[in-house]
Amino acid sequence: QSVLTQPPSVSGAPGQRVVISCTGNSSNIGAPYDVHWYQHLPGTAPKLLIYVNTNRPSGVPDRFSAFRSGASASLAISGLQAEDEADYYCQSYDNSLSGSSVFGTGTKVTVL
């Protein structure tokens, strides 16, 4: 069971901005542990989108940005494009009984 909660879905028209939240607690994001984000198109390899809270790997457009505050984090996609339609996951570490890397529940982004 994922300990990081994300909305099941968000949607927006092309060109719009959407924000995906990732809510944790004092054992993970709020501990504080860093947050990372992944983009996943079903049937393909997940792709690292953001690492260590705000950093974009080479090749990731600057339309993708992220921030963290307290026990939560958010991923923003500006200038939404059709190719952004995918599942998005946050990831952090949890020091409670699980004691391991943990992922969010996942958010499906739909481009209207």
Add this chain to the structure above:
Amino acid sequence: QVQLQESGPGLLRPSQTLSLTCAVSGDPIHRSTFLWTWIRQRPGDGLEWMGHIFYSGSTSYNPSLRSRLFISVDTSTNQFSLRLTSVTAADTAVYYCAREISSRRTNYFDLWGQGTLVTVSS
């Protein structure tokens, strides 16, 4: 560029042992500072970190799987493997291998395989 590719059986019976292999190309495992990881996604569920291994053989496992999971590495073939014993239907999932980077407070996964679907059914 570095690529990861999972391989293994797609169908298992309950109580059998799942064995998967991840072939790493483009980066010698024994020369890297990365960790090599298994992650799975059960149907309708999120991603679950299962465990990782360093080229030296040092491992770390998800506590929920520790009693059934064994991860090994073969630097001669540049592969690492997963063995999960006593599988049940709850182990039906897409299994991914990934490269894990040690970060100051939280590791992350910068490269992933395409994933392989494993179904456990009688």
